[in-house]
Each structure stands twice: as structure tokens, then as C-alpha cells.
Amino acid sequence: MDCQAINREDLAEKYLHHRLDAAQMDEFETHLLECPMCTRDLELLQLVQADLVERAHEIRGWTPPKRHFFRWQIVVLAGIVIVVATASLVVRWQKMQTASVTAPPPPPQANPPITLTTTQAPDARNVEVAQANTPNPDTNLHNNGRSVKSSKSPRDISASIGAAPTSGLNVEGARARSSEVSVDGKNASDNSLKASEQQQVATVNSQPAAGTAKAQAQLTTEQGVELYKMAAVLPPPYTFSGLVSKGKLPDAHRKGGYSQGDTPSDTGRQLFQNAMAAYVEGRYGEASSFLEGAVQNEPNAADINFYLGVCKLLLGHPLDSIAPLKKAAAAGNSQYLQSSHYYLGKAYLQQEEFEEAERELHNAATVSGRLTSEAKSLLARTQTFRAQLDKK
């Protein structure tokens, strides 16, 4: 046995714990008697042992710190850092997306018009506002052919174009869902919000209108807002008098509903009544379907055509509204004559066909009725607006 083996195999410690067999013990002890160095090491171990035994109780009483708690802290901290970093990345990404949508004006296309419709229900109980009922000066209007921008407010009034939320009116989608809220919660199917007045702003581009140079011009924020206001449509009132029994129609209908030579069809009237029931409740899509059925039975009926055109406008299809409104206007001296011209003017405004809009508004203004003053006022505004555009 030599010193190296003793150190290597911790024989001194094993010896102190009586873990050596008899032969190993004799050999180790014989080595100790010949080796002062190993004796000294053994003595040291014995001294250490003795001192530790004396203070064993004190040393055992100490508890190591809870390391797990520290590890949990690190894990929680790391989690928070990851969440914050991810959130900031998402926010940045969204900002970049917004910038990429709004910054470069896209190449001009075939006159995609802005369609803005505000409707006013005749029945104050059923009032729906699909989107902001008044134009916000800070609202951004986006169109393929034009854009109206404002950096003041990032708030949306419509759904976005593209993946990330953007500011501006959606000219591509049917109806913007993001900013529509149902106040009373009764009728959420058409994403509308009921208020004291039934107003609806639908931002739709159903079909591109014929391309014009004006449509590709850049509008300022103020011009966009002005156009929005001018083109906004409130639903004309309809006094619902209940379902009409067979062969007995309300006087109003008899008076202005048919053109001469038409024979009112029971089916057509029934469909019209159904349509009006839906119209009064603000279900313009349903009303439009009934009216389309009714107009097949009574193609020249002024009332059917008028409300069909109005429904199309309210649904955000100004181009589709022009034909029935023209028919209603062509019916002659009916109670819908002035209204037909007036709403035709609105439809043309939404199509940004200002010349036609001015003509129809002028026709409406020349007829005496409840819309005369409104038509005059709108005509003046349209003329001013057009003059401003022409200046550019």
C-alpha cells in the first residue's frame, strides 16, 4: 500500500468509517506507522470529524434555500418577456401592414366608386345604424381608384382592406362588420345598431361604374367627407296600413301605385305588402327580394319600382338602383315622382356621376313636395363640389 493508492481510493476515510476489511486495515495501519504524511492526513480528518461532531446539531439545523422558487421566478419572468416581445412584434407588424395599405396609392382601376348610404326609417321604433351615422372628419376613405386620408384618427368606421385592420371605408366588401354594434341586441343578423333614427351607412362597391377622370382624382379629406354627406341616403318613409284584402287596396296605392293600363296583380300586391313589412323593420335585403318578385308581376308599378330602387341603394348597390328608380320616375305624376328623382340623384352621387346627379336633383327640385328644399340644397352642394373638383 502506498500514499497514492490511499489518496486515490480515499482509504483514510474508509478506515475511519471501518469500511476496510481486516487485511486492508492491518496494511493501512502498518503504512501509517511508517508514513508520517499519511498519519498527519488521518489526524486532520479526525480533527475535522471531532469538530463536526461537536457542532453537528447546529449544522444539521440549517436548511438550504428553496431553489425551486428561484427557478419558478425565472420561468415566470421568461414567460412575461416572451409575451411582451410577441405583443410588441404583433403591434409592429400591424402598423407595418397598415402603412403598406395606406401609403402607396394603388394603380387606378375601372372607377370603383365609393358607395355611401344613410337611410332613415319611417318607423322610429326600428332604427338601425350599421356604421357611424355621421361622417367623421378624421375618417379615412379608401378606394382602389382614390383615397381620402387623414392621419389624425386611426379609428375605423369600417372593415379593413387586406389582412390587417386599416382605417377607412371598405369599398370592396358587402358590409363592414367590425364597427357595427347592436344596441338593443334584438336584431343582430344584419349587423346593425338601433338608434333613435334608422340610419345605415353601407360601404359597398358592387360594380365599378364607368371610368371617369374624376373617379381617379385624389380627394381631400374635406371633399371626401362632403361627398359622404351628400351621397348619404335616409330611407324614405312608408306608412304601413296592414295587409290589403283581396281586391281592396289602399287608396294611396290605387292613386299612385299603378300606371295606367296596369292591372294590379294579387300576387304582386301581396309581395309588395310583404316587402314593405320587411322594409319597415329595416330588413332591406328581404324587402328587395319581395319587390323583385312583385316587379315581375307589376313591372311598371311606381311604388314597387321606387322602393326596389331605394332598397338597392340602402343595400349599397347604387348601380342596380338606377333602373327601378328611373321606371318609378317615368311613371309620371305619381307621388313617387319627386322622390324618384331625388334618390336617383343620390344614386348618381354615389356613382360619382355628378352631371347626372345634378340633372336628377334639378328635376326633383322643380317638383313641389316635401323634398323640394332638400333637393335644392343638395343640388347647390353638388354644384359647388363639382366646381371644386373641376378646379383641380
Next chain:
Amino acid sequence: MVTGENPAISLSEALVARIRSGEGAAEEELATLYSRPVFAIAAARTGDREVARDLTQEVLMAVLKAARNGQIRESEKLAAFVQGTARNLINNYFKTRVRRAESTLEAAENLSHNPVGDLEAAERRRLVQEELRSYSVLDQQILLFSLVDGHSLAEVAVRLKMSHEAVRARKSRLVRKITKKFGELSHK
């Protein structure tokens, strides 16, 4: 019989020869040479320092007596003879459990009384205690569990919720540190 090859063996042979010839200094020399290892052995085997002290005296006296009487046949193996004597006496102690503090030999008093050695041992003990107290509690626990309780390093690691490697490294470092520090001290 001096072999001339192993100085330790030659030394022990000469020492035995000198004791047998009645040289008092030689007996003192033998006692100085073996008292510490014999005490360490007795302390390790009995776990009682007082008993170890008594047993050390007995062992040394028995070896001296054997040397004087020429009973050590292989004098070159003096260490083995001392170890055998110590083992037998310690075993006898365990058998009888009787302390044999009294000795009839006159030399026993001289052998047992070494005030310088006692002072040195006390000083060494104090320094070791001081050194141990300077260690962290964790280090002291590692030493306690391994050197006193006799736990393996794996058991200590589990008990202290540490890795086996960490415990091994710490203990190795501590023992090396103590050995180096007090080894140098004892050489001065």
C-alpha cells in the same frame, strides 16, 4: 542486520538493537516515532480519545518491553510488530472493556507526558475548528454527512438536492484545502 537497501528498515533494526543494548534515548526515539500513529489508530478504532491515549501508552510499553527482552525477531519489520501489538491490545480492550490506566513500568510516565505535543495538538485542533467555521454551511454539511455520518456522495447529493458531481467537487476541494493548509503548518 542492516540490509543497506531500505533506510527505514535499517533504521528500525538499529533502533531495536539500541533499545536492546539499554540505550534510554533509543526508547524515547521509538516512543516519539510511533506515539502519534498509534494514537491515531487507537482513536480511529475506539472512537474515544482518552481510551486511545491509554491504549497508546500500553502499546508503546509493550513494544519497548519486547524490544528490551529481544522478543522482536524480525526487527526490520518493527512497524508491523507495533501494528500487531496495537491491534491485539485494542481488541483486548474491546473484549474486557477495562481501562488499563495503571502501569507498573516507570517509563510509562515519561512516555505519556509530552506537554509540547499536547500543546501542538491543541493548537492544531483550534486552527482546524477555525478553518471549518470559515466554510459555508453547505460545505460544512457536505463534510458532516460524508465524514461523520459516513454517507456516500450520491446520498449526500440527494439529501442536499445537488448534483453528485457538484458534491464530489466541493468535498474534494475542501479536503484538499485543509490538507494543504495544515500539512504546510505541521512542516514548519
